Amino acid sequence: MDKIRIVGGRPLSGTIPISGAKNAALPLMIAGLLTEEKLTLENVPRLADVALLQRILGNHGVDITTAGKRNGDDPHAGQTLEIDARAIVDTTAPYDLVSRMRASFWVVGPLLARMGEARVSLPGGCAIGTRPVDFHLDALRALGGEIDIDAGYVVARAPKGLSGARIVFPKVSVGATHTALMAAALARGESVIENAAREPEIVDLAQCLVKMGARISGAGTSTIQIDGVARLRGARHAVLPDRIETGTYAMATAMVGGDVLLAGASATLLESALATLRAAGAEIDVTNEGIRVQRNGAGIRPVDVTTAPFPGFPTDLQAQFMALMTRAGGRSRITETIFENRFMHVQELARLGARIHLDGDTATVEGVERLKGAPVMATDLRASVSLVIAGLAAEGETMVQRVYHLDRGFERLEEKLARCGAQIERLSM
Numbered sequence: 001m002d003k004i005r006i007v008g009g010r011p012l013s014g015t016i017p018i019s020g021a022k023n024a025a026l027p028l029m030i031a032g033l034l035t036e037e038k039l040t041l042e043n044v045p046r047l048a049d050v051a052l053l054q055r056i057l058g059n060h061g062v063d064i065t066t067a068g069k070r071n072g073d074d075p076h077a078g079q080t081l082e083i084d085a086r087a088i089v090d091t092t093a094p095y096d097l098v099s100r101m102r103a104s105f106w107v108v109g110p111l112l113a114r115m116g117e118a119r120v121s122l123p124g125g126c127a128i129g130t131r132p133v134d135f136h137l138d139a140l141r142a143l144g145g146e147i148d149i150d151a152g153y154v155v156a157r158a159p160k161g162l163s164g165a166r167i168v169f170p171k172v173s174v175g176a177t178h179t180a181l182m183a184a185a186l187a188r189g190e191s192v193i194e195n196a197a198r199e200p201e202i203v204d205l206a207q208c209l210v211k212m213g214a215r216i217s218g219a220g221t222s223t224i225q226i227d228g229v230a231r232l233r234g235a236r237h238a239v240l241p242d243r244i245e246t247g248t249y250a251m252a253t254a255m256v257g258g259d260v261l262l263a264g265a266s267a268t269l270l271e272s273a274l275a276t277l278r279a280a281g282a283e284i285d286v287t288n289e290g291i292r293v294q295r296n297g298a299g300i301r302p303v304d305v306t307t308a309p310f311p312g313f314p315t316d317l318q319a320q321f322m323a324l325m326t327r328a329g330g331r332s333r334i335t336e337t338i339f340e341n342r343f344m345h346v347q348e349l350a351r352l353g354a355r356i357h358l359d360g361d362t363a364t365v366e367g368v369e370r371l372k373g374a375p376v377m378a379t380d381l382r383a384s385v386s387l388v389i390a391g392l393a394a395e396g397e398t399m400v401q402r403v404y405h406l407d408r409g410f411e412r413l414e415e416k417l418a419r420c421g422a423q424i425e426r427l428s429m
């Protein structure tokens with residue numbers, strides 16, 4: 001298993017290209033199941049989760065080819081995937097694949113809507129809470145799907161197709177909104193999704209579906225209207241920039257100081273995180289090329305943060321922000337409201353000398369003067385990158401183990417940081 005070795009203490013300076021968003025690329029790839037024609041996706045990041053989803057879709061009979069960007073082309077440009085779901089040969093998504101990644105469960109909506117049946121294993125994903133799928137299933141039931149659970153599988157049937165419905169989510173769910181949106185796009189008649197997630201990745205999916213011929217309005221607000229169509233066509237769509245990757249490198253720069261341009265990043269995708277970083281002492285400038293982050297001389301100020309659905313502070317940046325706060329000049333409180341068990345980084349950050357007290361959904365962080373390198377264990381995707389951020393600031397060597405978590409969601413992480421002056425390398429074991 002690979003490890004990442006960091007020797008901390010160097011500021012970051014230079015340019016970091018921001019990749020396409022993992023959490024948009026995955027539902028967009030799944031949307032390819034909705035049409036017999038070719039869906040071409042540009043700016044798809046090269047990530048383990050994307051490769052795993054290629055395998056899962058391949059298992060259904062979907063043909064995926066990678067086009068363009070070869071020798072001599074810009075190695076930093078995302079890949080272009082051509083997704084051809086003309087022939088769906090199998091509507092089962094097996095446990096050994098789905099258990100590894102949460103988003104793979106989302107094939108259930110498109111398969112049911114287009115094929116009238118789906119048998120999909122209950123999902124896995126980051127171990128950050130219980131993460132049930134009841135909202136997904138309730139939405140599919142509202143659209144007329146018959147749903148059973150059998151031996152760890154969701155068995156969904158709609159022999160006569162789905163019908164439009166009013167879907168009211170009891171709580172904001174990104175994944176369940178994706179499921180409802182994709183299923184309702186091919187349902188007969190009108191649907192309304194209330195208390196829909198407003199995340200930019202929902203808007204990206206809706207925009208792609210509209211290019212495919214879907215009739216959708218209101219994506220990006222809490223109420224989405226869908227007028228179902230009998231079939232969707234092929235389209236070409238570029239994945240939006242990754243706001244979580246953007247926020248992560250912004251926090252890394254705020255942590256160690258320096259001057260970094262996050263090229264291709266879009267500030268409108270993470271206003272709340274940028275405002276928080278400014279409050280913490282980072283200088284943030286939005287330019288034509290992206291977002292420039294600087295911290296020169298000034299210390300890190302403590303800031304309290306509570307995670308919330310978009311446009312609030314994202315839970316996927318909570319661990320990274322906590323890493324930053326470990327070196328703030330005072331006490332900060334970080335409250336996690338989305339997932340009940342998303343504090344696994346706390347004990348690992350403590351191994352580097354952080355002082356964090358956990359009480360229910362709130363972590364109180366007492367900033368310390370210095371962190372000291374140590375071996376640490378990645379536990380989930382964002383938790384592991386928080387250890388990288390802390391390691392960049394820690395004195396001496398930090399060795400991050402279980403790097404496969406990082407590879408799920410950060411493209412060429414060590415290369416991007418090393419180019420900006422960080423002493424970081426991957427040790428292949």
Ligand SMILES: CC(=O)N[C@H]1[C@@H](OP(=O)(O)OP(=O)(O)OC[C@H]2O[C@@H](n3ccc(=O)[nH]c3=O)[C@H](O)[C@@H]2O)O[C@H](CO)[C@@H](O)[C@@H]1O
Nearest residue numbers: 023103131132133134135136172173174175176315338339
């Ligand atoms: C691949 C992807 O895009 N993953 C993101 C997605 O995950 P994901 O879509 O799984 O997260 P949700 O928005 O669905 O989860 C929000 C909350 O709703 C609960 N819930 C959800 C569905 C359900 O059927 N029942 C239920 O109770 C969850 O346990 C959680 O407490 O949104 C999360 C919240 O922004 C992010 O942290 C993840 O990075």
Ligand SMILES: C=C(OP(=O)(O)O)C(=O)O
Nearest residue numbers: 102103125126316381382
């Ligand atoms: C939690 C995440 O991913 P997943 O939903 O796939 O577990 C994430 O991207 O931070």
